[in-house]
Amino acid sequence: MSTQVAGDDIVTAERVDTRSRGRRMLAPVLTAALTVGALGYLSIVDPNEPGHYPLCPTKALLGIDCPGCGCMRGLYSLTHGDIAGAANHNILLLLLVPIAIVLWARWALRAWRGVSPAVSLHTARRRNRVMILALVAILAFGVVRNFVPYLDSAA
Numbered sequence: 065m066s067t068q069v070a071g072d073d074i075v076t077a078e079r080v081d082t083r084s085r086g087r088r089m090l091a092p093v094l095t096a097a098l099t100v101g102a103l104g105y106l107s108i109v110d111p112n113e114p115g116h117y118p119l120c121p122t123k124a125l126l127g128i129d130c131p132g133c134g135c136m137r138g139l140y141s142l143t144h145g146d147i148a149g150a151a152n153h154n155i156l157l158l159l160l161v162p163i164a165i166v167l168w169a170r171w172a173l174r175a176w177r178g179v180s181p182a183v184s185l186h187t188a189r190r191r192n193r194v195m196i197l198a199l200v201a202i203l204a205f206g207v208v209r210n211f212v213p214y215l216d217s218a219a
Contacts, residue, residue, distance in 0.1 A: 076183040085176065092172040107143035111136045123217075131156060131206035134217030152218050156205055 081088055109116050122130035134153035141149030142161065151158055174180055209215035 073185040074182050075185050075188045076180075078182040079180040081175075081178040081180070083178075085178065088175040088178055089172070092168065092175050095168065096172075103139065103143055106136065106140055111140050128210045129206070129217045131202045131209070133209075137217070154217060155215060156202070 111117050117136060120130060120133050122128060123133055132154070135157050138150040138153035138157040139161075141147075141153060142157070147158070205215075209217075
């Protein structure tokens with residue numbers, strides 16, 4: 065079934081979630097609680113001290129930094145208010161944390177309202193382009209950080 069909205073084909077129609085608000089909010093609230101719990105544990109147990117956490121497989125096997133290398137130490141620095149330290153471990157983290165917070169907030173708001181808006185073909189294509197661009201940027205960062213000394217994970 066295809067309807068027209070401003071000249072665009074609808075890929076996904078608007079959905080109304082008929083579950084109770086409490087049930088709709090369960091996943092976003094549990095995700096937030098688990099994230100806060102994990103960050104609380106991370107703020108207590110220093111990843112800079114050897115032996116507390118497993119090694120990054122890419123770093124251990126290949127000896128290079130992957131795009132995520134340094135994220136745990138960077139999050140440790142962020143939980144202690146050290147933004148410069150977080151940037152030193154993984155500069156990409158300073159971009160990804162706010163994006164993750166915004167995406168979680170959008171998810172929670174949609175769960176609260178119980179309505180997912182219709183997605184047009186134009187919007188779906190734009191989302192796909194953004195996702196491909198983000199993937200290429202993250203992969204490029206993973207390559208470049210191994211050649212530029214101040215972008216390494218400072219491990």
